[in-house]
Amino acid sequence: MALSASGSFKGRRVLLCVTGGIAAYKTPELVRRLVKAGCEVEVILTRAAEKFVARLALSTLSGQRVWREEDLLSDEHGFEIPHIRLAEWAEAAVVAPCTANTAAVLAQGRADGLIGAALLATRAPVLIFPAMNAHMLEHPATQENLRTLAGRGVRVVEPAVGALACGEEGRGRLPEPEEIAEEVFRALTPKDMVGLHVLVTAGPTREYLDPVRFISNPSTGRMGLAMAREAWRRGAEVRVVLGPIEAHCSLHGLEIIPVVSALEMRDAVMDSLSWAQAIVKAAAVGDYRAKERAERKVKREGREEISLELTQNPDIAAEVGRAKHPDQILIGFAAETDDLLHNARAKLERKGLDAILVNDVLAAGCGFASETNTLRLICPVGEDEVFSGLKEDVARAVWSSLVGRGLFPMR
Numbered sequence: 001m002a003l004s005a006s007g008s009f010k011g012r013r014v015l016l017c018v019t020g021g022i023a024a025y026k027t028p029e030l031v032r033r034l035v036k037a038g039c040e041v042e043v044i045l046t047r048a049a050e051k052f053v054a055r056l057a058l059s060t061l062s063g064q065r066v067w068r069e070e071d072l073l074s075d076e077h078g079f080e081i082p083h084i085r086l087a088e089w090a091e092a093a094v095v096a097p098c099t100a101n102t103a104a105v106l107a108q109g110r111a112d113g114l115i116g117a118a119l120l121a122t123r124a125p126v127l128i129f130p131a132m133n134a135h136m137l138e139h140p141a142t143q144e145n146l147r148t149l150a151g152r153g154v155r156v157v158e159p160a161v162g163a164l165a166c167g168e169e170g171r172g173r174l175p176e177p178e179e180i181a182e183e184v185f186r187a188l189t190p191k192d193m194v195g196l197h198v199l200v201t202a203g204p205t206r207e208y209l210d211p212v213r214f215i216s217n218p219s220t221g222r223m224g225l226a227m228a229r230e231a232w233r234r235g236a237e238v239r240v241v242l243g244p245i246e247a248h249c250s251l252h253g254l255e256i257i258p259v260v261s262a263l264e265m266r267d268a269v270m271d272s273l274s275w276a277q278a279i280v281k282a283a284a285v286g287d288y289r290a291k292e293r294a295e296r297k298v299k300r301e302g303r304e305e306i307s308l309e310l311t312q313n314p315d316i317a318a319e320v321g322r323a324k325h326p327d328q329i330l331i332g333f334a335a336e337t338d339d340l341l342h343n344a345r346a347k348l349e350r351k352g353l354d355a356i357l358v359n360d361v362l363a364a365g366c367g368f369a370s371e372t373n374t375l376r377l378i379c380p381v382g383e384d385e386v387f388s389g390l391k392e393d394v395a396r397a398v399w400s401s402l403v404g405r406g407l408f409p410m411r
């Protein structure tokens, strides 16, 4: 199945309410990301927010007019009943940044502005991102308001810790636009993996020969992280044992266990085995490591040739396959260059896997370092399926198929 290469959230409708904190400067970038993912975005600004971010920037990036709080009762727009129209239109409503003042307005259920009224009227999930001076955040009044909102089912996303605009250090920073966008995508995703514990391995391993040289492979971790991200969006708790990669995406919401070598990856996976209900082995684990690792840098002088003696690393998937309980699901990946189907089916059986995803790493637009992939899903029973597209879209289709096949007994 060729998956559409357009934005993964095409036509999904997001209401963004921007309130008067200095962090409002991050919202044009947030709108850009949502629109790039295919979302339609309507924006409401408070009067205070207009001091911190330009309406023109937000209307240009969203391609829509930007609403004002007073449009609730304006002669010009009041007749459109904008609070009801926006409330019913939205599939997710986001307040970012959310000031202490707006948190109080929402906690009281006030409807004297467009934001308060629209958020009372909507049935869409509401997410708020409080951002303020650390003392304002810690104040019992603010804390009580945030607890009240959380108790009503609003997702209150913890502010980040760091340098605040007021010059202090502490909790109160608005998360980065990429992280806010991730929360929005999660809110827009149907939750069919709620509470499932998913352990994913991703990225390459490095097998050091001496302190400055290693054997590795070109894995970027993209496919494994796409699987992790999609499981998180569907409501799973996700732990990622991650080999050394260049940062290329937000790890927001994922519990990351960083490792370097195959031995470290094996230990981290075995430590998490009793926690996991589904294990996805997407890392490109080195099959061999140096038999002896030099303590100090190996010098070239006087050595025309050197020989490396390698020894085999443990086969983590096979070890997990032997150790796992029957109700734990093990999903493997196979990066093959020859005889794909035969090798993948043999691996499925030999390693006790419940499913294997195989790709031809020599094919164009596939495998290592590519943003796209073509994967064949093979299970012991049922038809094979082939998915092709952006790794993010392939991951979504793979989880849909696995959930649809009833692979998770607790669902």
Ligand SMILES: Cc1cc2nc3c(=O)[nH]c(=O)nc-3n(C[C@H](O)[C@H](O)[C@H](O)COP(=O)(O)O)c2cc1C
Binding pocket: 018, 019, 020, 021, 022, 023, 046, 047, 048, 049, 098, 099, 100, 101, 102, 131, 132, 133, 136
């Ligand atoms: C320079 C400046 C920065 C501000 N930053 C914040 C902030 O980050 N968070 C916050 O809760 N209030 C902040 N305030 C105070 C709000 O702007 C003020 O409470 C306003 O009434 C909020 O209105 P609104 O919730 O309708 O947007 C700031 C005020 C100023 C002057």
